[in-house]
Amino acid sequence: MSLIKLQGVSKAYKRGQVQVKALNNIDLTIENQEFVSIMGPSGSGKSTLLNILGCLDQPTSGTYxxxxxxxxxxxxxxxxxxxNEYIGFVFQRFHLLSNLNALENVELPLIYRGVWGKERRKKAKEALEAVGLGERIHHLPSQLSGGEQQRVAIARALVGNPSIILADEPTGALDSKSGENIMSIFNRLNQELGITIVQVTHEEDIARYGHKIFRLLDGKIEKIEEVK
Structure with a gap:
């Protein structure tokens, strides 16, 4: 059984009297424990596709x-x-709450699950340790570098033990060294914990960390490339 399977998925939006098709008859399969990248020019449908994969939006037609x-x-x-149960999200701009420290930011998904305080803090601390931030758990986002903030965001995605992590331009706001560190963490989560990673990126070198690249153009999958 495939982890993710889209068949004939299209997504259209209305802009005034005009209907704009963001996705056009997408067929896509992602297997368990794969690491895949989605690439394409601006307006190709990358973010729309990621939103549908993350159950943040629903297709106009087709099956998921x-x-x-x-x-x-x-x-x-x-x-x-x-x-909440299956998917962790990582965004380009981190989306950390500025008035909460690293531990408190990572705890948030567990609050929504109803996990009690002591157990919640234990799991959040373990997730931060897994991304190398065990000594920074009480720091506010303003006291962390961009790469450290993104690692907090990854810990927050990881803390609920997801089957899938969806990442939208996870290195887009980082310098090259911090970006490499983030991708190293993704590789470890994929290889050691078996978490499926799906990332949108515009950077060719970042895309090639994955096993496979889906290249989009005008709302369609133009090419599927195996990374060697």
Whole structure:
């Protein structure tokens, strides 16, 4: 059973009287424990595709199977449960709460799951240690470098033990050395913990950390490239 399977997925938006097709008849399969990259020029549909994969948006037409279950038409409450249970998100701009320290930021997904305080703090600390920030757990985002903030964001994605991590330009706001460190963490999570990684990137060298590259153009998959 494939982890993710899209068949004939399209997504259209209305802009005034004009209908714009962001995705056009996408067929896509991602297997368990794969590390894949999605690339394409601005407006090619990368972010729309990632939003659908993350159950943040639903397709206009087509089917989406996640872990063998059809999810393209289920209600917002169930989509929220799926996101919380199976998916971790990492964003370009980190999206950390400035008034919370690293530990408190990482605890947030567990609060939504109803995990109690002592157990919650233990899991958050372990997640921060897993990304090399065990000594920085009480630092605020303003006291951390960009690379460290992104590692906090990865720990937050990791803390709920997700099947999938979806990353939107995870190195886009970082210098090259910090970007390499982040990709090293993703590789370790993929290889050692078996977490499936799906990242959107515009950087060819970053894309090639994955096993496979889906190249989008005008809302369609133009090419699927195996990385050697």
């Amino acid at each position: 199977e996640l872990l063998g279950k059809r999810v393209e038409k289920i209600n917002d409450w169930k989509l929220s449960d799926i996101r």
